[in-house]
Amino acid sequence: MTSLSEAYRNDPITDNHITPLDFDSLDKVPESHLWTQPLNNDVLDSLIPVIDLKDPNAVNLIGQACETWGMFQVINHGVPSELVKKVEFESRRLFALPSDEKCKVLRPSNGATGYGSARISPFFDKCMWHEGFTIMGGSCVDDAKVLWPHDYQTFCDTMDAYEKQMKLLTRNLLLMIFETLDVTQEEINWATSAHDSQGALQLNSYPSCPNPSQALGLAPHTDSLILTLLHQGGVNGLEIFVEGLGWSQVEAVEGAFVVNVGDLLHILSNAKLPVICHRAMVNRSKHRISVAYFHGPAVESRLAPSSKFQSPCFKSMLVKDYLSLKSKHFSKALSLIRI
Numbered sequence: 001m002t003s004l005s006e007a008y009r010n011d012p013i014t015d016n017h018i019t020p021l022d023f024d025s026l027d028k029v030p031e032s033h034l035w036t037q038p039l040n041n042d043v044l045d046s047l048i049p050v051i052d053l054k055d056p057n058a059v060n061l062i063g064q065a066c067e068t069w070g071m072f073q074v075i076n077h078g079v080p081s082e083l084v085k086k087v088e089f090e091s092r093r094l095f096a097l098p099s100d101e102k103c104k105v106l107r108p109s110n111g112a113t114g115y116g117s118a119r120i121s122p123f124f125d126k127c128m129w130h131e132g133f134t135i136m137g138g139s140c141v142d143d144a145k146v147l148w149p150h151d152y153q154t155f156c157d158t159m160d161a162y163e164k165q166m167k168l169l170t171r172n173l174l175l176m177i178f179e180t181l182d183v184t185q186e187e188i189n190w191a192t193s194a195h196d197s198q199g200a201l202q203l204n205s206y207p208s209c210p211n212p213s214q215a216l217g218l219a220p221h222t223d224s225l226i227l228t229l230l231h232q233g234g235v236n237g238l239e240i241f242v243e244g245l246g247w248s249q250v251e252a253v254e255g256a257f258v259v260n261v262g263d264l265l266h267i268l269s270n271a272k273l274p275v276i277c278h279r280a281m282v283n284r285s286k287h288r289i290s291v292a293y294f295h296g297p298a299v300e301s302r303l304a305p306s307s308k309f310q311s312p313c314f315k316s317m318l319v320k321d322y323l324s325l326k327s328k329h330f331s332k333a334l335s336l337i338r339i
C-alpha cells in the first residue's frame with residue numbers, strides 16, 4: 001500500500017526551496033525574506049469559537065462552526081497538557097540545534113519527512129521566516145538517531161505518544177462532525193480510519209524576527225488532508241482570511257487545539273464545509289513553535305463528494321492524484337476538479 005510520504009515522492013521540490021535560513025546568524029531580514037506587499041497588520045479579533053468538548057451542546061456548536069468557518073478551537077479535549085508541553089519542549093530542543101546539525105536530516109527533494117522549509121515555498125517569490133520538521137509514517141527514529149545518536153528515544157517516544165493522542169482526538173471530532181453532516185457509514189469509515197501511514201506531524205518553528213511587519217511565517221494556504229489539529233504554543237500568530245473582512249487572528253488559547261477542515265473534507269462535504277485560507281505571522285520577541293497534526297485517508301482510496309449529495313460539485317479521483325494536483329497547482333487544485 002502506498003503511504004502518504006510515498007504519495008509526495010512523485011512531485012519533487014527544487015533544493016533551493018528546502019534549506020531554511022540559519023536564523024541565529026542574522027540581525028536583519030535578508031532581501032530574500034522581505035515581503036514587499038503589505039502584510040496588513042490591522043488584524044481583526046478572533047472570530048473562531050472556542051468549544052468546550054464537555055459542553056452537552058458541543059456537537060451542534062462544532063457543526064455550526066464547521067459550516068460557518070471550517071474551523072474551531074477545542075478545550076477539555078482530554079489530551080494531557082503534560083504531553084503537549086513535552087512535545088513543545090522536544091520541538092524546541094530540535095530547532096535549537098545548530099543549522100548544520102539540523103541539515104543532516106534535511107528533507108530530500110523527492111521526500112516528505114525531515115527538516116526543511118515549508119512544502120508550499122516554491123509557490124511564492126519570497127521565502128518564509130520558518131523552519132519545519134515533518135514526521136510521517138509513524139516514526140521519526142531514523143532522523144532522531146542522526147540528530148541525537150545517544151539520546152533520541154525521548155524525542156521519538158514523545159512524538160509517538162502525541163501522534164496517538166492526536167489520532168484519537170481526530171477520530172472523536174470527526175464522529176461529532178459527521179453527526180451534523182449527512183454522509184454514509186462507508187464514508188465515515190473512510191474519513192476516520194487511522195493507519196500509521198496516513199497521518200503527519202509537522203513541527204513549525206518561527207524564530208523571533210527583527211522586522212516582523214515585512215516577514216511572513218507561513219504564506220496563505222489551505223491544508224490538504226481531512227482535518228488538522230494545531231497547537232499554537234501560547235503565542236499568537238495564526239490568522240485566517242475572511243472574505244470581505246480581511247485577516248483575523250486566531251487567538252492562542254491556553255490548552256486549546258485549533259481544528260480546521262482540510263481540502264479532502266471540503267470535497268467530501270460537497271463544499272458545505274468551507275476550507276479556510278490561513279497564514280502564520282512572526283513576532284519580534286518570541287520564538288514561536290506550533291505543532292500541526294494532519295489527518296488523511298488512505299492515499300490509494302477514492303475521493304468524491306458524499307453519495308448523499310444529488311449534484312456533486314467535485315470530480316471523483318484517487319486521493320494520491322488530488323495530492324499530486326495540489327503539489328503542482330497549489331491553491332488552484334480545488335477549482336481544477338470543480339464540476
Ligand SMILES: O=C(O)CCC(=O)C(=O)O
Binds near residue numbers: 280
Ligand atoms: O503555525 C501556525 O499557526 C500555522 C501552521 C499551519 O498552518 C500548518 O502547519 O499548516
Ligand SMILES: [Fe+2]
Binds near residue numbers: 221222278
Ligand atoms: Fe496550515
